[in-house]
Amino acid sequence: xxxxxxxxxxxxAVLALAACAPADDxxxxxxxxxxxxxxxxxxxxxATSDPAYEPWVVGNDPASGEGFEAAVAYxxxxxxxxxxxxxxxxxxxxxxxxxxxxxxFDVAVNQVSISDERRANLDFSSPYYTTxxxxxxxxxxxxxxxxxxxxxxxxxxxxxVGTTSLTAAQQIIxxxxxxxxxxxxxQVKQALTSGLVDAVVVDLPTALYITAAELxxxxxxxxxxxxxxGDEFGLVLDxxxxxxxxxxxxxxxxxxxxxLADLEARWLTDAAGAxxxx
Amino acid sequence: xxxxxxxxxxxxxxxxxxxxxQRERDAYRRSRARRSTLAALVxxxxxxxxxxxxxxxxxxxxxxxxxxxxxxxxxxxxxxVLEGLWLNVRVMAVCAVLVVVVALALALARTLHxxxxxxxxxxxxxxxxxxxxxxxxxxxxxxxxxxxxxxLHGVPTSAVVLGGLALVLTYSAYVxxxxxxxxxxxxxxxxAAARSLGLTRGQTLRHVVLPQAVxxxxxxxxxxxxxxxxxxGLISILGAVDAVRAAQIATATHANFTPxxxxxxxxxLLTIPLTRLTDALARRSGWLGAQSGLAGAxxxx
Numbered sequence: 001x002x003x004x005x006x007x008x009x010x011x012x013a014v015l016a017l018a019a020c021a022p023a024d025d026x027x028x029x030x031x032x033x034x035x036x037x038x039x040x041x042x043x044x045x046x047a048t049s050d051p052a053y054e055p056w057v058v059g060n061d062p063a064s065g066e067g068f069e070a071a072v073a074y075x076x077x078x079x080x081x082x083x084x085x086x087x088x089x090x091x092x093x094x095x096x097x098x099x100x101x102x103x104x105f106d107v108a109v110n111q112v113s114i115s116d117e118r119r120a121n122l123d124f125s126s127p128y129y130t131t132x133x134x135x136x137x138x139x140x141x142x143x144x145x146x147x148x149x150x151x152x153x154x155x156x157x158x159x160x161v162g163t164t165s166l167t168a169a170q171q172i173i174x175x176x177x178x179x180x181x182x183x184x185x186x187q188v189k190q191a192l193t194s195g196l197v198d199a200v201v202v203d204l205p206t207a208l209y210i211t212a213a214e215l216x217x218x219x220x221x222x223x224x225x226x227x228x229x230g231d232e233f234g235l236v237l238d239x240x241x242x243x244x245x246x247x248x249x250x251x252x253x254x255x256x257x258x259x260l261a262d263l264e265a266r267w268l269t270d271a272a273g274a275x276x277x278x
Numbered sequence: 279x280x281x282x283x284x285x286x287x288x289x290x291x292x293x294x295x296x297x298x299x300q301r302e303r304d305a306y307r308r309s310r311a312r313r314s315t316l317a318a319l320v321x322x323x324x325x326x327x328x329x330x331x332x333x334x335x336x337x338x339x340x341x342x343x344x345x346x347x348x349x350x351x352x353x354x355x356x357x358x359v360l361e362g363l364w365l366n367v368r369v370m371a372v373c374a375v376l377v378v379v380v381a382l383a384l385a386l387a388r389t390l391h392x393x394x395x396x397x398x399x400x401x402x403x404x405x406x407x408x409x410x411x412x413x414x415x416x417x418x419x420x421x422x423x424x425x426x427x428x429x430l431h432g433v434p435t436s437a438v439v440l441g442g443l444a445l446v447l448t449y450s451a452y453v454x455x456x457x458x459x460x461x462x463x464x465x466x467x468x469x470a471a472a473r474s475l476g477l478t479r480g481q482t483l484r485h486v487v488l489p490q491a492v493x494x495x496x497x498x499x500x501x502x503x504x505x506x507x508x509x510x511g512l513i514s515i516l517g518a519v520d521a522v523r524a525a526q527i528a529t530a531t532h533a534n535f536t537p538x539x540x541x542x543x544x545x546x547l548l549t550i551p552l553t554r555l556t557d558a559l560a561r562r563s564g565w566l567g568a569q570s571g572l573a574g575a576x577x578x579x
Binding site: 095099167190 | 324338341342344345346422423424426427429435437514515516517518519523526527529530531532533534535
């Protein structure tokens, strides 16, 4: 019996190795007629989060083109030669964006800040927007009259996980109690309204939007002083993607001909009036 | 049978030394043992080789390895993940004690006899049904965001306290059922014998039923404790930074998944000593109840 058993084991081992053979790679790199090598030929696929927040996307419907990031996406697509009906949208969480392996999108747009640490694992386009962080609280809270950073140190601060708002809160405000970390901006707002935290840190356009439209008695205390020129948002592509240089060039072209400035003026409230906390 | 000991063999203190047949038998057994160890080693190495070769043959492996097993990122994220793990441990320790107390009270309430205790039994049953039916994450959200929203005086607003409260509420329902099963598994002859000795119901419970019941349910209780150590991380939904949340923050900072692997390894390292310690305690104190012939004899294999 032993030789038969050994043969059987050997056969299983060979089968296992064979089963791990690499899947057929689709022809990557250039295509025949010089069009961009997107996931689906002739279609540019964008990814954003679900839910997508205002003023970046209006009504959680990026396909409508309404909202700053949705508008930027369609402008970039047009610059690259894709008409509005050649643009597809999918949803992707931040973890799905950074995961290795085949992506289900070409470009991700979701207020992702460019940083050197992230560059090691992701490709970024040129920045399409620069922003700073702001502190929001409710009227009647313990810190509603604060005008300096020192007054915020005793407060309970909240921010969304994985954002530069969190890092800014931890490094610039550096409160005595640990900064509370929440899954997404919806829960950050809920924490503020239910009293789990006294104040929250979000990026300035979001802060202007929620104090104007979403929170009752919301108060924008001010911007946090910039550490290095502010946060730059960039479009995210797979590491080593063939589209990165084309997309970067498109963003640069949009900036040069003033399209980005027009979109900012249309969708993002004027941020000039927000005071800077010192 | 009674072959004389050969001249050269060492004499044991009692004058006995193994015979030639015995020594031959021992040698044979040793050679068989060596052979089976060798076979086990070879087959393990063969399987490991197949697995490793198979994984490395995958085209995405270098990228996955860089994304999940990056030593530099692991080292950088280790301090914050350890700090988060310390929160997990503290929450687990405090909640475990509270859960056992509340669950025991619930189990006893459900086993009370007598019509006058009906409201108590009904309340306990309703509590257990409701909190076993509600998903833990819903209880966390309701307690964590809803309770402070009532703005009553004296309601805690710390994420850790509220999260711990939600954990205690939910887990005590599960553990109460475990205790009740233990109590009802004690043979009725024990209760009858206690009664014939003149013990009241309360004394029977305290001196006869509960000690046996608790010893019987130690393995499933340990299961629940390990599960609690993982679920203690869910309080991060209310803002507290536990090990998994700290790993998530580090992942977002570096766009690399290695901190999750670090947190996973730390959790496993946390659980293993817990289970080995309780196994050893149980074996030494003879808690394995029905599996041992005599109390204190340990498990008979």
